[in-house]
Amino acid sequence: MEHLRIQLHGVVQGVGFRPFVHRLVSEYGLTGTIRNTSSGVELELEGERATLEAFVRALPERAPLLALIEGIETVYRPELVGYQDFQILTSLREEKRNTLVSPDIGICPDCLRELLDPRDRRYRYPFINCTNCGPRFTIIRDLPYDRPLTSMGRFPMCPDCEREYHDITNRRYHAQPDCCPVCGPQVFYCGADGRRVPGDAIALAREAIRAGGIVAVKGLGGMHLACRADDPAIAARLRQRKERDEKPFALMCRDVEAARKLCAVSPAEEALLTSYHRPIVLLKKKEPGLWHLSENRSLGVMLPYTPLHVLLMGEGFDALIMTSANLSDTPILYRNEEALEKLRGIADGFLLHDRDIQTRCDDSLYMVLDGQDYPLRRSRGYVPYPLRVPGSRGGILACGAEQKASFCLSRGEFVFPSQHIGDLKNYETLSHYEQQIRHFERLFDRKPELLVCDLHPDYLSTAYARERAEAEGLPLVQVQHHHAHMAACMADNGLNGPCVGLVWDGTGYGSDGTIWGGECLIGDYRGFTRFASLRSIPLIGGDRAVKELERVAFALLREAGCDTAGIPDAAHWETMLAAGLNCPTSSGMGRLFDGVAAILGIKAVASYEGQGAVLLEAAADEGETGRWPLAFEEGAPLRWDWRPMIRTLVAERDADVPAAVLAARFLNTLLDLAVALCRRAAEASGLRDVVLSGGSFQNRYLMERLPGLLRDAGFCPHVHSRVSCNDEGISLGQLMIAEARRARERV
Ligand code: ZN
Ligand code: ZN
Numbered sequence: 001m002e003h004l005r006i007q008l009h010g011v012v013q014g015v016g017f018r019p020f021v022h023r024l025v026s027e028y029g030l031t032g033t034i035r036n037t038s039s040g041v042e043l044e045l046e047g048e049r050a051t052l053e054a055f056v057r058a059l060p061e062r063a064p065l066l067a068l069i070e071g072i073e074t075v076y077r078p079e080l081v082g083y084q085d086f087q088i089l090t091s092l093r094e095e096k097r098n099t100l101v102s103p104d105i106g107i108c109p110d111c112l113r114e115l116l117d118p119r120d121r122r123y124r125y126p127f128i129n130c131t132n133c134g135p136r137f138t139i140i141r142d143l144p145y146d147r148p149l150t151s152m153g154r155f156p157m158c159p160d161c162e163r164e165y166h167d168i169t170n171r172r173y174h175a176q177p178d179c180c181p182v183c184g185p186q187v188f189y190c191g192a193d194g195r196r197v198p199g200d201a202i203a204l205a206r207e208a209i210r211a212g213g214i215v216a217v218k219g220l221g222g223m224h225l226a227c228r229a230d231d232p233a234i235a236a237r238l239r240q241r242k243e244r245d246e247k248p249f250a251l252m253c254r255d256v257e258a259a260r261k262l263c264a265v266s267p268a269e270e271a272l273l274t275s276y277h278r279p280i281v282l283l284k285k286k287e288p289g290l291w292h293l294s295e296n297r298s299l300g301v302m303l304p305y306t307p308l309h310v311l312l313m314g315e316g317f318d319a320l321i322m323t324s325a326n327l328s329d330t331p332i333l334y335r336n337e338e339a340l341e342k343l344r345g346i347a348d349g350f351l352l353h354d355r356d357i358q359t360r361c362d363d364s365l366y367m368v369l370d371g372q373d374y375p376l377r378r379s380r381g382y383v384p385y386p387l388r389v390p391g392s393r394g395g396i397l398a399c400g401a402e403q404k405a406s407f408c409l410s411r412g413e414f415v416f417p418s419q420h421i422g423d424l425k426n427y428e429t430l431s432h433y434e435q436q437i438r439h440f441e442r443l444f445d446r447k448p449e450l451l452v453c454d455l456h457p458d459y460l461s462t463a464y465a466r467e468r469a470e471a472e473g474l475p476l477v478q479v480q481h482h483h484a485h486m487a488a489c490m491a492d493n494g495l496n497g498p499c500v501g502l503v504w505d506g507t508g509y510g511s512d513g514t515i516w517g518g519e520c521l522i523g524d525y526r527g528f529t530r531f532a533s534l535r536s537i538p539l540i541g542g543d544r545a546v547k548e549l550e551r552v553a554f555a556l557l558r559e560a561g562c563d564t565a566g567i568p569d570a571a572h573w574e575t576m577l578a579a580g581l582n583c584p585t586s587s588g589m590g591r592l593f594d595g596v597a598a599i600l601g602i603k604a605v606a607s608y609e610g611q612g613a614v615l616l617e618a619a620a621d622e623g624e625t626g627r628w629p630l631a632f633e634e635g636a637p638l639r640w641d642w643r644p645m646i647r648t649l650v651a652e653r654d655a656d657v658p659a660a661v662l663a664a665r666f667l668n669t670l671l672d673l674a675v676a677l678c679r680r681a682a683e684a685s686g687l688r689d690v691v692l693s694g695g696s697f698q699n700r701y702l703m704e705r706l707p708g709l710l711r712d713a714g715f716c717p718h719v720h721s722r723v724s725c726n727d728e729g730i731s732l733g734q735l736m737i738a739e740a741r742r743a744r745e746r747v
């Protein structure tokens with residue numbers, strides 16, 4: 001007999017780990033104890049040496065689905081305790097916390113079966129969960145992950161639940177949020193006036209929705225507004241009440257079959273839809289239409305991920321509009337009182353419950369490209385799962401960008417990207433951002449010793465980083481926006497060496513103080529050169545041109561020497577341009593999309609960011625193979641001169657070539673441009689690895705074609721799969737660059 005102490009690090013709490021170990025211990029006939037510590041899980045075991053060794057080998061092989069064992073330390077000790085059985089000890093709080101936190105997990109098949117089984121004691125109970133599913137990140141206040149430190153702390157278990165909780169053979173053995181109708185949270189329904197309505201809350205909500213109402217529904221990480229998806233008048237009412245103009249709505253479909261009625265679903269898309277992450281997946285509409293839901297060719301679809309959603313959808317609806325309940329870009333609402341107050345006049349009813357959401361977390365948004373998951377928004381169901389960055393020393397807080405804010409905190413080799421935060425220009429969003437930074441620092445027990453932010457002097461994330469660096473006497477690194485995009489895609493793909501970065505987005509502050517965004521960089525984490533860009537585009541009226549696409553169209557036409565007669569404000573804009581009055585220049589690819597969309601008559605004034613690009617993609621004729629020749633201005637950086645393209649485009653438009661054909665030719669020209677730039681960059685550098693990042697690569701038309709074209713041309717293209725290509729991914733890149741600079745300066 002020998003005594004073995006085993007320490008496990010990684011995602012080992014809140015994922016059914018202790019029960020799993022308990023069963024394994026019984027199987028191997030060992031005795032001892034297990035306890036959660038703030039740095040993971042600690043086991044004290046006694047048995048024969050060979051058995052103990054076999055047990056240690058079995059641990060990682062048979063660990064639960066969500067567990068991620070990152071380290072196993074074993075120490076044999078000379079003296080025996082003489083355990084009689086195996087016991088789970090109460091958690092100890094420790095100074096040093098290395099534990100990870102599990103993301104929220106969509107309802108599992110076992111719980112789903114019980115939910116719909118009339119003989120089960122949790123039949124139709126909307127908070128059924130087990131060690132394999134249920135709320136995690138959104139209900140955790142602090143570590144260790146034990147019921148009193150979650151929103152479930154105020155619901156003491158009934159004797160039945162208590163029995164399950166302590167029964168090793170039970171699926172709910174040591175499931176912290178375990179509960180039942182007797183002891184757990186309750187769902188209730190309020191009418192438009194916020195008063196509780198007696199009766200079956202879910203049935204009441206369903207009736208209100210069926211009758212055409214808009215009902216606020218409390219989910220895992222915040223409130224949704226739900227209504228029928230099959231009636232354009234209801235969708236229009238929701239848009240009007242929510243002031244959501246034209247942005248696409250997400251749908252919740254009852255199941256994959258229901259999703260298939262509206263959209264094509266590939267096997268990889270089905271796997272992602274039904275995965276425990278349950279993100280919104282952008283699926284291609286079966287046929288054009290459903291414009292009241294989305295003006296794009298795709299629809300954002302998710303499946304029910306909580307038992308409450310299952311019950312709401314289950315017997316009534318194939319698909320519901322399920323849009324985040326927030327007002328004009330403020331963060332998603334997540335508290336009952338707040339929802340009742342702020343959604344007054346918007347919601348006709350409220351399906352709420354008394355389990356508090358501790359941390360708001362929006363739905364994640366993904367696309368599947370070539371069978372690979374492609375994140376656009378990494379949030380609920382993924383956060384706060386870390387990325388591992390071998391060699392990282394930790395202690396860096398990367399503050400991200402501004403409009404799609406996120407941050408990253410590193411602790412040792414783990415980098416923890418935050419959930420989707422939103423646009424910091426909004427006051428509530430900014431305080432949510434600051435609050436989440438503090439929450440992550442407490443949860444992962446790491447105070448930053450180095451801060452990193454964007455180069456943009458006016459980003460609120462820059463202001464945050466500066467103030468904090470000053471207040472706490474911390475060093476601050478500022479990173480150029482597109483370099484950070486490039487580094488994010490490198491880290492996403494585990495690349496360390498130099499490569500070509502094709503970074504196309506709307507706006508980013510350049511090293512020279514001008515606005516960049518159509519960039520081809522060569523470099524690595526340590527630095528970059530700006531190899532190529534676009535010929536600059538004047539933005540008439542600065543930021544106004546970002547919304548008023550017709551201003552960009554005018555500038556493109558004028559620069560290209562095309563006829564601008566008949567444009568209403570031409571004379572005024574001409575004066576501004578001629579005088580250089582409030583006309584900063586931009587090399588943003590997003591601006592070119594905007595301008596072309598306006599020239600083609602697709603959109604003159606955008607109602608949301610990126611709308612020009614979205615509509616061009618939606619308009620493009622997929623079968624069109626035409627393209628326009630490219631022209632360059634030699635120099636450093638090399639500049640793509642888009643003026644000949646604009647002239648051809650205008651000539652073809654005036655010859656009545658349909659907009660769908662022209663939109664496709666424009667996108668095909670960009671594909672040619674991408675390949676041509678990589679060729680030139682490779683000639684200059686000898687590099688074949690190409691990373692694709694920046695918000696313009698959210699475009700499905702480009703992304704379905706570009707990696708293949710690059711491979712055909714002999715390149716090794718790398719796309720995002722773990723963080724978003726848009727500004728949400730920036731914080732990861734910032735962190736990598738700061739880590740590289742710190743390493744270099746110490747050398
Ligand atoms: Zn379950
Ligand atoms: Zn109970």
Ligand code: FE
Pocket residue numbers: 481485505506507508694695726727
């Ligand atoms: Fe960007």
